[in-house]
Amino acid sequence: MKRRLIGFAVTLAVLGAGWYGFQLQYPAAKTGRACSGMLSVDPVLDLAGKSQLSLLGLGFDVSSWQFDVSDDVEEPAGLATRCIVDGVEISIETTAGAHNAYGVYTFQRDQNSFSMPLNAGWQGLMATDRDEATASVLLSCKNWTQKEGSGILVAADSPYDVEVTEAIRLKLARAVTGTAQRAAEKTGCVTELGDEGKLTAPPATARTVLADDATGTCKGMTSESKVQETDAARSPVEECVLVGGLQLTAEYGPFSDRSDAVVNGKYGGHDTPSGVDRSTAWTSATCQGALGIGYYHASPVEGSDRKFTSDPLTKEERADLEHFAKQSAARHGCGAPAALPS
Structure with missing residues (x-):
């Protein structure tokens, strides 16, 4: 009986470890670990076309890496970071010494692709160029000096090979603003946020x-x-x-x-x-x-x-x-x- 109980306990432990390992491969779990854990998971998954409840992580590719914005900036732990979540590229960094203010943009000063303001009190923008949209949010951190980075810049783009509809633009706006809020919470940035509930999709053109x-x-x-x-x-x-x-x-x-x-x-x-x-x-x-x-x-x-x-x-x-x-x-x-x- 004792051997059976021990065997049963071992079996449960193995099954539990296997189940835990399986959970780590969920799209939600993969997304939650990307970009130093600073992503707003639900909006990013929605933008990528995946449900939070999806159990199918096979083929859901996530990569993440960190970089330094400047030798003159002592950025908080976890910054600067960039990740790609199933075709959605996101970067989160300090505003002082930032590398990616225009880095992911498609319009590149093109007169026909205006930067359109986000609304609902967010200091951000979006640009739409044929088959891609990009968005950025800028947060001032009242408790950070320029040496500490001054603020947070989040930039993201729409998924590869997906038509940029009004619905996609709204999902992109929610993903970038939600991630900015999450990054502020993770890094202790004291800032003023916009209203997530009042966000609408910015127009595609001027x-x-x-x-x-x-x-x-x-x-x-x-x-x-x-x-x-x-x-x-x-x-x-x-x-x-x-x-x-x-x-x-x-x-x-x-x-x-x-x-x-x-x-x-x-x-x-x-x-x-x-x-x-x-x-x-x-x-x-x-x-x-x-x-x-x-x-x-x-x-x-x-x-x-x-x-x-x-x-x-x-x-x-x-x-x-x-x-x-x-x-x-x-x-x-x-x-x-x-x-x-x-």
């Missing part, structure tokens, strides 16, 4: 309207009669196209301090707070927390061969850039933008 009818990022522009704009929100990238004239862009934090700026200057790659060169007119403002420097710039629209050195900004164009910068800086709680050189 709207083209008469300048007099603009109510968003192009509100108040006068140098051209027609504009392309998005809603005005606290997005880390804002855009306005003056059709036939200029493309205006505002970039904050890691989006203005991307890798070329680290080498060439903190004002979007320039050394001075404002100026005009061959292809760019710019100004900047000082912001709080992870927003860092607000960088506001104008360039000729795509396809134009205009050079500001030989064909400088008109009085109306200068006024539009200054107005665009002032409006955006005020939305983000930044100081007054630097004056453009005369």
Whole structure:
């Protein structure tokens, strides 16, 4: 009898270990371990097309790895990290020294693929380009210095080979905001979050309207009669196209301090707070927390061969850039933008 009891106990232990090992292969378990355990599991699984209750982990591929954002940043344990969950790529890092602000984007400054703001109080954006969408959320951590990373940047893209519908855009928005919240909890980041319950799918494209009818990022522009704009929100990238004239862009934090700026200057790659060169007119403002420097710039629209050195900004164009910068800086709680050189 004693031998039987021992054998029965051993059998139960083996079965329990086997069952536990089987559970570790569930898609939910695999996802929960990826990206240093910082993913919001349910929204990420939903985006990847898997149910939380799925028991079929075979063929559900997950990979994860860590990297350093900068030698000057002492990031919290677990950051920076990147993972791929069944075709969904996600990166989570500190905003200071970030590598991936534009790293997973498909639009790459393409005038036809605007960065659209997330809503519901989130400081984030989404861009849709044919068969892929990408999204980012920026969180300022009130208890972190720049040495500790200033804040959290989460970037994610939609699954490979999946049509980017309104439903997919909403799932992507939920995945990136949920992961930002989870990362803040895991790292002890004290921050302000948006409202998960009020998220909607951002539009896929900007709207083209008469300048007099603009109510968003192009509100108040006068140098051209027609504009392309998005809603005005606290997005880390804002855009306005003056059709036939200029493309205006505002970039904050890691989006203005991307890798070329680290080498060439903190004002979007320039050394001075404002100026005009061959292809760019710019100004900047000082912001709080992870927003860092607000960088506001104008360039000729795509396809134009205009050079500001030989064909400088008109009085109306200068006024539009200054107005665009002032409006955006005020939305983000930044100081007054630097004056453009005369």
